[in-house]
Amino acid sequence: MFGLRPVLMTGLEAQGLDTPTPIQARAIPLIMQGRDLLGLAQTGTGKTLAFGLPVMHAALGAGRPAPKTTQALILAPTRELVNQISETLGAFARKTPLKVQRVVGGAGLNPQIQKLAKGCDVLVATPGRLLDLLDRRALTLDATQMLVLDEADQMLDLGFIHALRKIAALLPKERQTMMFSATMSKQMNEIAEAYLDRPERIQVSPPGKPADKIDQAVHFISQGDKARLLEGYLKDHPEDLALVFSRTKHGAEKLMKLLTGWGIPAGSIHGNKSQGQRERTLRAFREGQIKVLVATDVAARGIDIPDMRHVYNFELPEVPENYVHRIGRTARAGASGRAVAFCAPAEMGDLRAIERLMKRDMAVIGGTPWPDDLAGPARAAARKRGPGRGGPPRREGEGRKPRVRHAAKGRGPGKSGPKAHARKSA
Secondary structure (H helix, E strand, C coil): CCCCCHHHHHHHHHCCCCCCCHHHHHHHHHHHCCCCEEEECCCCCCHHHHHHHHHHHHHHCCCCCCCCCEEEEEECCCHHHHHHHHHHHHHHHCCCCCCEEEECCCCCHHHHHHHHCCCEEEEEECHHHHHHHHHCCCCCCCCCCEEEECCHHHHHHCCCHHHHHHHHHCCCCCCEEEEEECCCCHHHHHHHHHHCCCCEEEECCCCCCCCCCEEEEEEECCHHHHHHHHHHHHHHCCCCEEEEECCCHHHHHHHHHHHHHCCCCEEEECCCCCHHHHHHHHHHHHCCCCCEEEECHHHCCCCCCCCEEEEEECCCCCCHHHHHHHHCCCCHHHCCEEEEEEECHHHHHHHHHHHHHHCCCCEEEECCCCCHHHHHHHHHHHHHHCCCCCCCCCCCCCCCCCCCCCHHHCCCCHHHCHHHHHHHHC
16 A cells, blocks of 8 residues: 555554545645645544655655754644644654654753664654754754644644754755644735745545534533532543643632532643653543543644544633634544533634634534623623633633733843743643
């Protein structure tokens, strides 16, 4: 299939993967021809193998890497997604001489430096931690021939644009670059023009279109009643795995503790958790030791658990595209799933933005839509009260007080600027 090396074909057969997904069928031949690629596909469609198989195919024919180098670099916005990619590729690399390494923030630098000392064939990394290692000269990108930007739109959302520019400047000009994304914005087009050389563009589903097998619905409920409503939904399906999304780190942690106190086995992952804590919680979730995972959008594209059937948007995202990524955690690999959005009066604008993006009205399974004469003032009142007083929650990565930029005096954003934010998010 596609002319892939026999050892990779054996790996596909061992995993029962005999039919490529649409993104794989269109992307793999183009990548193996050496073309730059811009791939647009909804989450859960098999993008990892769409770029991973041809990357490993090329690495197998490139000889051993030199110390402190990598032949292929894959960048992803979150630790969870880096782990998912490296585990997927690592399964194929076990019976080959390939070395697949991963580096993420929240883990010790010295062990990662030691792993890179002998070089690797494929490196999967978050941009912030990669820059840390490059600054310490633990790695050079001079010999890197392939670059993959996975979930590129979320990297822009998380403020990685400056990190990406710095990394790209350290790569050879003669290289093959692939960019994959679930959505396409004006800024994404600008990034594609800057990083890709006459790319082939493939799109297997319209931007903003979630998986067809996700049953979506909205429940209109006041903000203060959401927790008890969630408890009811979870207790209706006590044996099923459920993912609950909160806008903020503090909110996710508070909700997790509340559910645990009510006798519901729950865990949380967000930016305040160490890498070890996040990995242990995800492992417990995969193994069914905990049935509910409360997360922020940092985790929206890094969780791949085929058995997860329910996604609850406890708070609607302010960026409508994030809704698509959130619910894309269910209905993986052709399975079916269910997504329920909880909508308070102040969130009516967010709901309408989501419906416009998807070009469909969401089915109502509880409550009635809030009237505009209530929704508007509720939003304004929430904004006035601010975070912590019943107002809109502060999004992950936002500080308590905004830093004032003094452009006239030549001052930059300082430690609260995009670079620092990108490194912290990684």
